Amino acid sequence: MTGASRGDGGDRIRGRAHIGIDVSGALALTGTMLAYLSLSALVPIAFAIGYREPVWPFVAAGAITGGFGLALMRLGRRRSAGPIGFREGYLVVSLTWLLAAVYAALPYIFSGDPQVSHPIDAFFEGMSGFSTTGATVIVDVDAIDRSLLIWRQLSQWLGGMGIIVLALAVLPRLRIGGRQMFESELPGPEVHQLAERIRDTARRLWLLYIALTGVLFGLLLGIGLSGLDDRMDAFQALGHSLSTLPLGGFSTDPRSLEPFAPITQWVVALFMALAGLNFALLYLGLVRRRPVVFARDEEARLYGALLLLGSAVVFAELVNADLFSGEEALRQAVFQTTSLMTGTGFAITNYVGWPTVAVMAMIGLMFVGASAGSPTGSVKIVRHLLVSRILRRELRQTIHPELVLPIRLNGKTVDERTLRAVLAFVLLYIGIFIIGAVLLAIDARVANLEFGMTDAIAASAGTLGNVGPALGFAGPMGSYAPFSDFSKLVMAALMWVGRLEVLPVLVLLTRNYWRV
């Protein structure tokens, strides 16, 4: 659209000329993302060939997504050759993630598997995958093709570190403004820069992510091969390492990690805790060998303290209720606390029937989340830290109205704009959580489901926080299959909004976003 053609007629002026963002440019970029993302279908294709399972669902999914992406690239032409604007970034990020979930759903639909081939179920599962939630409609994992399971695990792994971060890391000369898109995708209010260029930062984060996945795979395989855990084979090792690092929670076993040996559970718990640290910090600590960074970082310290506190409370409650004792009680407490707090969603027992205090702790932990800059969902530690400091400041300023109190994090002053964004995020997060819970409760009532208040709360918190399992029938050993289609769409939306940290999606819903 050129300046000259704008004056053509009244319709145009009233219509498109009032749109303030470069929609076609954003679509073209989204198309590029999808076209490259479609290459990921090669992985399950290889597994399908290896396991002699149907290959065509993946071929079709890849071809459709790739074709659609290319078509978008053709269709939408960029208004200018420069990097994509700050405003368009939100549209690209939101749309890419929505379409990625559709892409992930295609193989489930084409597989014709009775548990997951219904389009709504497939979309739910696809969104649960890319958003690293881990909520599933599949009851019996064993009945699903192994190549499809690998696809399900892979979707979580890709979603963990982020599609756009990946694109920034590998795509040649991707003309995007970088930082803003990077920030809207990577969880947390501020991004640590590891290198001068966003591209190099993205690359380092992904390499670390791949390396940690590799280490976990090696450890789990070693445990299996050495006979310490006879259920652990190469497939299970791969499946669980692909969903542990992104703090996803899909399991390749119907009973999650319950049937595995204690040592496996401890190793997975350790890696969940690790993956819940800020990856930029992990990079400095592990790759640059400066372990002091963990002790110096206020968020990492609070994260560690909360993990210990949560585990201690649950442990005390479990021992008190005589459910477990000794090492097993400790393992249960540490594993479940880590799993729910980091938003992974693995389980080693069905905690639905645990004592009230322990269950309340579990729900509470869903709102905590792990560190910013990790693949976790939910509110995240750093925001809790900042909100508590904002509140403390408000209290002090009630008595001393003129007192100027900058809020510091790790010794550095935090910008007031960032603080406002943090407050807005937390309020929106709570608002959306409540709306979600109410919608689910109403819909469950309409569908005559056995669904209590705590179940509605847990389902809304579990999907918005990208945790996964909830309580009731959607508990750790259950599935989300009994929900109505409407509820599933609501929860898919919650996962989407939760993964992108609310603001990028909600900003699209404002009129000003689209206006000049």
Place this chain on the structure above:
Amino acid sequence: MRIVIVGAGQVGSTVVEALHDEHDLTVIDVVRERLEPLAYRYDVSTIEANGASRKALRDAGVGQADLFIACTSRDEVNLVACSFARVEAPRATTVIRTSNVEYIDLWREGRLDVDFAVSSELETANAVSRSIGMPAARQTDVFANGQVQIVEFDVPEGADSSVVGRPLREAPLPSDSRVFGIIRSDALTLPRGGESLRPGDRIVVIGSPTAAREWGRLLAPGEEAVRDVVVFGGGQMGTAIARSLTAQEIGVRLIEPDRERAREVAEELPACRVYNATGTDVDFLDRELIGRAQAAVFAIKDDAENHYAATLARVHGVRFTIAVLHDPISTKVYEHSGVDVTINPRGVTAEEIARFAHDPRTQQVAMLEGDRYEVLDITTQPTSEYVGLKFRDMPIRGAMIGAIVRDGRAVFPRSDEVLQAGDRVIVFTERKRVPDVERVL
């Protein structure tokens, strides 16, 4: 000595005033109006040009200069001028004035290519924290890395009777200290043992930091150590003062009316409580119990506002007030309205800068009572007639040795101590006798 001075503002002209008698001065400034009064009043040559221009510096004859002083109010101009001077006159001593703490730190680390860096803010802050450390003192100077303090006290009516009114040799004076001089009805006496202190005297005491504190207690009984200070004004001056006080673990509340500036100060000084308010807001002063502060420092840029705030704070009950003034003429106004200590940043800075023009043996100079008296830190030469003499045998010629620094350690000599060649002596004298003292030693 040939001296080139860049900047004829407040500091520059005070430096000119202090140095024009004995040295050849060339002053460079961009503003003619600042140069003209200097040219008329003193025998100095002036050049109207930008000090950061190489050509202007060449015209001023920087190549032949022994001392180069860049004291404009702009740090960057001073730095650029100094780096040109370094090239043109590699042997000249260079001095810059800066208000940036970072540059001072860099200079201390030896990473700034200048010989001396002087900051009005830092010098003033040091003067304030010395006064606050000793509320009875009017002025404090430190020598020999803080081992020796020279303090000016007013002897009040209620001072300890064991030291007041008795001959000095009988009074139980704090050890490691001596009374340097007594200023009584505007005349200086260098006291001998038979002299006694009287209420209303202003005395100059030299001693170790511990002794100086004891003097403070003797002369102003009932004063406890200050823990709560309010600083009015968060400009560079107020911030430097607050920084220096918080570094001594004194609780500081700072009041700054500009919102943005208040925030900057709060970010810069986490240990200091910063209020975004005006110091003349009575409600605010009441609500925050400012009157209960043990001391208040007034560093507001406008003298009139500063003076009003100081008076208001006194009305609210602040016991000890220190005003940083901008126009030296205001001193009398402040003192008249009961402000306890006034500090003139120009004077403090000029004092710092002027000491570089003294005899190279002179390590440090302090000026007392405006610039009527000076305290010098001089290394004795073997040829001096005083070397080998016992202190009690030295003739008094309008100067007095208060302390010697031998092998880096301060000694407060008894009367039978012998002066040795190479000793650094700290001498108190009238300003007009400085050249004599330097020659004799």
